[in-house]
Amino acid sequence: MEKLKISLRLAVMFLLVQVTCVLGQTPEYCLPLRHLKVTSGFGHRVHPVTGNPDFHKGIDLAATSEPVFSIVDGNAIDVGRNAILGNYIKLFRDSIFFIYGHLSHSFVKQGENVVTGQVIALSGATGRTTGEHLHLSIRYGNIYLDPLRFLAELAKVPD
Numbered sequence: 635m636e637k638l639k640i641s642l643r644l645a646v647m648f649l650l651v652q653v654t655c656v657l658g659q660t661p662e663y664c665l666p667l668r669h670l671k672v673t674s675g676f677g678h679r680v681h682p683v684t685g686n687p688d689f690h691k692g693i694d695l696a697a698t699s700e701p702v703f704s705i706v707d708g709n710a711i712d713v714g715r716n717a718i719l720g721n722y723i724k725l726f727r728d729s730i731f732f733i734y735g736h737l738s739h740s741f742v743k744q745g746e747n748v749v750t751g752q753v754i755a756l757s758g759a760t761g762r763t764t765g766e767h768l769h770l771s772i773r774y775g776n777i778y779l780d781p782l783r784f785l786a787e788l789a790k791v792p793d
C-alpha cells in the first residue's frame with residue numbers, strides 16, 4: 635500500500651511538472667528544477683563536508699524530494715552511483731555532459747534517450763553531502779562550465 639502511494643505521488647508529480655515546464659519555458663530547454671535557488675556556486679570554495687579548499691565543479695540547488703528535469707534533449711549516457719555524487723545521471727548532447735547528483739531516485743535507465751523537460755529523477759541526499767540538494771555540473775569535453783552562465787546563455791538563443 636505504501637509503495638502504491640509513493641508511485642501515485644510520483645505519477646501526479648510527473649504530470650504536473652511536465653505541464654509546468656512546457657507552459658513556463660521555451661521547448662528548447664528546461665531548467666533543472668521548478669525553482670532555482672543556488673546554495674553553493676561554481677568555483678573556489680571551502681568544502682562543506684571536508685572543510686578544505688575546493689573547486690566546486692558545478693552548482694548546488696535547494697531541493698527537497700523535487701522532480702528534476704532534463705535541460706535539453708539527450709542521452710542518459712551514464713546512470714549510476716558513486717561515493718561523492720551518490721545516485722547520479724549524466725546526460726549527453728553535442729559534446730556536452732549534464733551531470734545531476736545526490737538523487738534519491740532515477741527514472742531513466744542508462745542508454746535511454748530523454749526529451750527536454752522530461753522528469754528524469756527525484757532530488758535527494760545520496761553520496762557525500764550535508765543535506766538534501768541537487769548538484770548540477772555541465773561539462774564541455776573536459777572543461778567544467780558555470781551552469782548558471784550556461785543556462786543564461788541557453789535562454790538567449792532564439793528559437
Ligand SMILES: [Zn+2]
Nearest residue numbers: 692693694769
Ligand atoms: Zn555540489
